[in-house]
Amino acid sequence: MTSSETVKPAKPGGLATKTLVLTGLTIFTGLVLAPFLVVLLNAFKSSEDYSQGGPLSLPSAIYFQGMIDFWNRVEFGEKLWNSFLISASVAVLAVIISVLNAYAIGIGRLRGRTAFLMFFLLANLLPQEALVYPLYYLSKQFDLYNTRLVVIIILTAIQAAFGTYLLSSVFRDFPPSLLEAAALDGAGKLRTLIRVVVPTSWPTLSVLFTFFFIWTWNEFFLPLIFLIDNDLQTVPLALAVLQGQREVDITTTAASALLGIVPAVLFFLIFQRTLTRGVMSGAVK
Amino acid sequence: MANTRSRQGGKSGYLLFLLPGVLLFTAVIVIPLLMNIGISFTRWQGIGNPQWIGLENYDRLIHDANFWASFRNIIYIIVAMVIIPTLIGLFLAAVLFDYVGKKIGPGAASAFRSGLYLPQVLPVAVTGIVWGWLLNSSTGVFNSILEKIGLGFLAQNWLGDPKWALWSVMFVMVWVQLGYPVVMFMSGLQRVDPELYEAADLDGAGWWQKFTRIAIHLIKPEIYVVLVTTTISALKIFGQIFVLTRGGPGNSTLVPSYFAWQNFFEKFNAGYGAAISTVLTLIIIVLTYVFLRIQTADERREA
Structure with missing residues (x-):
């Protein structure tokens, strides 16, 4: 970061910096969120699909059985x-x-x-x-x-x-x-x-x-x-x-992780609203 | 004010409101804490009568390689949970608040903030499951990416190799913790008076100068809070270790709380477990006290 970052938007060079900062932040945040995406990508795969395409391929068909099996099993x-x-x-x-x-x-x-x-x-x-x-x-x-x-x-x-x-x-x-x-x-x-x-x-x-x-x-x-x-x-x-338990296969793990993530993310969204409201009414008082 | 209160019937009436809380805390916190200290002077398997052995457990502790390993490891965990997230968090918060928030829009800044914060909301067990899978040596995503891009020779048994296990846990903990300082520091930066920045602009101060001279100075309270709370949670770390490595391989990721748990519930050495947890408690209390003293001294110096 240099002092050129502080230029007002009107000056030349502002756009390049802006693009650079935005790209950097997007890549960084993307990497932080990547584990969530990998979980989502594999939660709906069949084991055969997984063993053929590996963890990063798109599922060839949306497969709910892993999640249903996990749900019933536990x-x-x-x-x-x-x-x-x-x-x-x-x-x-x-x-x-x-x-x-x-x-x-x-x-x-x-x-x-x-x-x-x-x-x-x-x-x-x-x-x-x-x-x-x-x-x-x-x-x-x-x-x-x-x-x-x-x-x-x-x-x-x-x-x-x-x-x-x-x-x-x-x-x-x-x-x-x-x-x-x-x-x-x-x-x-x-x-x-x-x-x-x-x-x-x-x-x-x-x-x-x-x-x-x-x-x-x-x-x-x-x-x-x-x-x-x-x-x-x-x-x-x-x-x-x-x-x-050792015998659990990977797509079941992904499905179970997704079921653990979903409520947490839901709470997070609700929490954000409560928090904003709480802070705001605090300011009014 | 004192007048009003006495009109309301005196202070003693308020004591009654404290009663449920006091009863609850006595039963759940005070008595167990004292019992735990007592147990730490005994040899006890959890059944039968505890046998008083004085300081023997503490003596054993000082000579126990596992105990020292657990404290050496906790220093690495503190680096991963406190120092690295605070430094990166300061930088990210400043970029998001000063640059993205002002030149691109507050919506973009808060979207990035939410994204970075998301790992914080996951239950510890879920974090452990996800990363246990990502870092698995044979079926893990990390290694299969390395192989796909032709760097297969870099693949490691990330959690199973004593050379790598602690580094892997540290990496996961940076991922978990990063969002917390970002959120705290961004909210602190909102307090900074824009006029200060404008004055600094007139003096020809650059972004970096404004950041170090004004921003860091003014969000000191938030920095203290982050340092204290994350250090304490690093000292208490249990769940991630339990799910990711169980302290292993060997004692390469052993931490005090897991070590205490092992002695309580796997080895049936309640006395020894109690000694470990008593030492951990003392360390936490002393550290908090030192932190608070430094903070008060710092506030006084500035006043």
């Missing part, structure tokens, strides 16, 4: 439901816990709030390995091992640690006039929280909900340890288990 619908159930429960519960904590810390300004905040920050930093063995042991003692409930409880705590940390600083700047108005109307603390604080901070809460949902959906370590039965497993876990 009962993918069930895995989707497990992932959805766990992610949605964690997201709802963790947002509720975060709001309650942050209400006390950020708006209630409890004594010792800095210590509380440091604690939540620490909880968020901990590697899960430092908790997992005692949790594994305790869950067996309490008959919660190998249930979706234990994964939901643990992940709710971990996500809410982040949520509390973030929301507390958001609530610290909550407009005092709104709180005063509620107090003048004779609203108690719980009523103020439900009628004033939650609706006003809804955009932030929806961003938080989306984060929690996606993070939980992608979570691998805890489901790996706590969900043993096939019919309890989540999408990432089912894919990883399949990967470990």
